[in-house]
Amino acid sequence: MKFFVDTADTADIRELAATGLLDGVTTNPTLIHKSGRKFMEVVEEICGIVDGPVSAEVVALDHETMMKEAEILRKIADNVCIKVPLTIDGLKTCKALTDEGTLVNVTLCFSANQALLAAKAGASFISPFVGRHDDNGFDGLKLIEDIRLIYDNYQFDTEILAASLRHPIHVLECAKIGADVITAPPAVIKMLSKHVLTDKGLEGFAADWAKTGQTIL
Ligand code: E4P
Numbered sequence: 023m024k025f026f027v028d029t030a031d032t033a034d035i036r037e038l039a040a041t042g043l044l045d046g047v048t049t050n051p052t053l054i055h056k057s058g059r060k061f062m063e064v065v066e067e068i069c070g071i072v073d074g075p076v077s078a079e080v081v082a083l084d085h086e087t088m089m090k091e092a093e094i095l096r097k098i099a100d101n102v103c104i105k106v107p108l109t110i111d112g113l114k115t116c117k118a119l120t121d122e123g124t125l126v127n128v129t130l131c132f133s134a135n136q137a138l139l140a141a142k143a144g145a146s147f148i149s150p151f152v153g154r155h156d157d158n159g160f161d162g163l164k165l166i167e168d169i170r171l172i173y174d175n176y177q178f179d180t181e182i183l184a185a186s187l188r189h190p191i192h193v194l195e196c197a198k199i200g201a202d203v204i205t206a207p208p209a210v211i212k213m214l215s216k217h218v219l220t221d222k223g224l225e226g227f228a229a230d231w232a233k234t235g236q237t238i239l
Contacts, residue, residue: 046074069099079105120144151186
């Protein structure tokens, strides 16, 4: 399973990239706003930090303008992945861009039927929003399960990029279901390494090691 980080904070991206665990980055207009930085500039910096896909989202709602925005965004770097919304215009843009060999992430997916359309439009990635689905009284993980089943039924190449993940259990369940990629905020990715018994074990080893009076270095 690939790990993308969902942020436009380049300090966090650098820190995670240094672990060697990071396969890509997802951004959205809200995360760009949060960064307080210029969109093109921050995407260019991120593309220089990670080799994998970096999702940059169009903001237009019509196909023609989406294509013009995508044209500008994909010139930033070879690893830019154009993010388009799951609308008819977004799907049309997806088809046109993927036909030209551009990576496309279809975002704001909230149903398996939407995911089916994205796959038929040739999307490189489909982003079902697990957390926002849960927030609204639906079962976000069931959505991932349904998409996995449908994509496997027809051998679609579109990768399931489980998005809007809020906690480690979401990541665990997505891994069990077989999502191809997860994207999560830096804090959630870091939380995956944590366990109270790991901390307790370390404390015990440190205390006993001190009693030996030895050093390794
Ligand atoms: C995915 O690409 C989105 O940027 C993201 O996962 C949305 O997450 P949120 O629902 O926590 O805002």
